[in-house]
């Protein structure tokens with residue numbers, strides 16, 4: 001087996017190559033997409049000439065955003081690409097998100113994708129981490145200063161803020177990422193408040209893929225609370241990056257693992273080597289090495305295993 005992080009994660013094994021979350025899908029090379037965020041979706045998805053494997057949830061979102069046909073992966077069920085065996089596990093990041101376990105040539109490799117062991121209101125479950133020989137993991141928040149508060153506490157603070165704004169005659173507007181975070185915000189306003197929720201047209205389009213979660217919203221902005229994917233002045237912001245903000249209406253609700261979650265992922269997977277990608281990948285690999293775990297920031301040169 002060999003791997004590199006160039007056009008997404010590229011794995012070669014038993015004479016075949018697969019691409020995971022590539023920037024560009026290549027003709028005839030099977031492609032796995034871990035979730036529907038645009039930085040994990042090949043830019044030529046609409047014209048791809050290869051099999052694209054995704055979970056059911058991801059297929060619903062991708063169809064709304066790009067159209068297309070997909071080969072569906074079911075969580076926890078293995079399938080084979082040539083002699084490469086692949087399993088998808090829920091990664092808790094957004095609806096449909098998956099980590100992939102790859103077995104080939106007697107080696108197991110687990111790719112976390114974007115991962116959230118705490119889960120959320122609009123995901124299938126918190127992340128499931130597989131034991132593996134090799135772990136390829138995200139490191140978006142791979143520094144010790146990133147310790148997220150309990151998400152239940154952040155959700156209730158956001159709900160309380162929205163209700164207070166409405167009671168005091170202001171119109172609470174919440175800005176959140178189009179795919180995933182917006183739906184989390186709609187779900188929490190539905191569950192924690194009696195405010196009617198309106199959403200921007202684009203959020204409504206994507207949210208149709210979330211039918212199974214029973215989200216309640218309208219597209220008429222004269223409602224009690226509004227969720228938009230655009231940045232607006234005075235809008236509340238909901239993102240992990242709000243962790244150090246002093247602004248009253250910034251809420252650090254993240255769809256990612258924080259630093260300490262990342263460490264527990266390594267512990268669960270118990271690999272002989274960790275490869276880090278995204279965010280603070282270099283720094284996180286250095287920290288792992290200092291505590292005695294073999295680790296490397298994965299780059300675009302092939303690594304033979």
Ligand SMILES: [Zn+2]
Nearest residue numbers: 035037093114
């Ligand atoms: Zn993502």
